[in-house]
Amino acid sequence: MKAIFLMGPISSGKGTQADILAKKFGFFHFETSRFLVAQLSKPEFAKQKEQYDAGQWVDPNWVAEIVQEEIKKIIDQRWGLVFSGSPRTVDEIMKLLPFFEERIGKENLLFFNVNLSEGESIKRSISRRICRANGHPFPNFPEFQNMIVCPEDGSELIRKSLDQPELVSRRYQEHLSRTVPVFDFLKKQGYSILEVNGEQSIENVSRDIMKHLDFAQNEATSTVNP
Template identity: 35%
Template sequence: MKKIIILMGVPGSGKGTQARKLVQKFGFAHISTGDLLRALDADPNGDKEDKTKLAEMKAGRLVADDLIYKLAFAEIKKNLDIGKSVILDGAIRTVEQAKKYEEFFVSLNLGHEIIVIEIKLSDETSYNRLTKRKVCPACGFILPFSKENDLKIDCPECGEKLIVRKDDNPETIEKRIREQGNIAIEPILDYYREKGELFTVDGEEDIDNVDEEVVKLLL
């Protein structure tokens, strides 16, 4: 099995859900840049310079890509060093970022250990799913659009009441699809395709089928 798994897909493709499943199944370390930034924010002993950059970022004065790379790369290396494979979803939004991560993996001699899996979904399905999904405010569980979504069910992981996320409204979703939809991610997929690292599964299928296809690619 490869050591570095990168999941790609438009919003609503279920890459977060698949990442969680893989973490449960294989014990991968899930690298979330959002979590890393929140941890730095909450850590009173965090590096001073990093915290200053983060504050500037939060104030919207700076997009500190270098800070994000630093945190993500340290976390990735820490996990690889203890023999864990790492899984990334949503961390790579531009070709430039894809190249930075690739350089980092190559510097660790792990250029041949990368597999990129695209969970392919049309922008239309993306829109339909995002307007109809529910999330758990406590543990982050996402209940994708399905018939069960019409029922008032609680979080299957922690029992909290599920909610519709505030930013899951039509305007925000349209904006997200413009920024992270198929047209936006195509150049990144091309980059990985040229390297021979890209594999695709059909994200229009239901979650368990997608999971099965993803696992097949990994084994």
């Protein structure tokens, strides 16, 4: 079992890269926001829904509880997990790390920081689209500009209501103040943070991520030397 954590600011391409890894290696793409939205429809989580709808980050301890419970349901069904939305805060990683180390093993956890400037984050966010049915991401790159429906599920491509410049800027600043400290915490626990330049093309970001995956290198070697 492997677990890959793709961390970075809004529109850094975490979801796109997680989808690539999931398809290529059979990983389960754990998209935290999707699980949270399902919970936010429940009346008892009205406060969290209000925060989410305002573009704010919800209580990290609540997020950690949701993540942990959902992971328990799928951890024995796949040989790998890839995360595109967790952990986002020190509180969240402090609660989740012991669980992941016990169930998956410290040596099998990989943490990536997909770097992106604030200007590029805003530029991408206000022009990106997602599919209505499943939220598959489509950045405003040339290869997607003429796309009308999602090739995965055939649903309409729409813009997210939260992708407004002021909200994106606020979320970027929250990333700096709340997620960047997660990297320092992980380093103190003996983990390496694998840095990736998120301002490249999708293909080049994927290539740089693959360089750090031993099983990806093994697959490439076996392909060259059957």
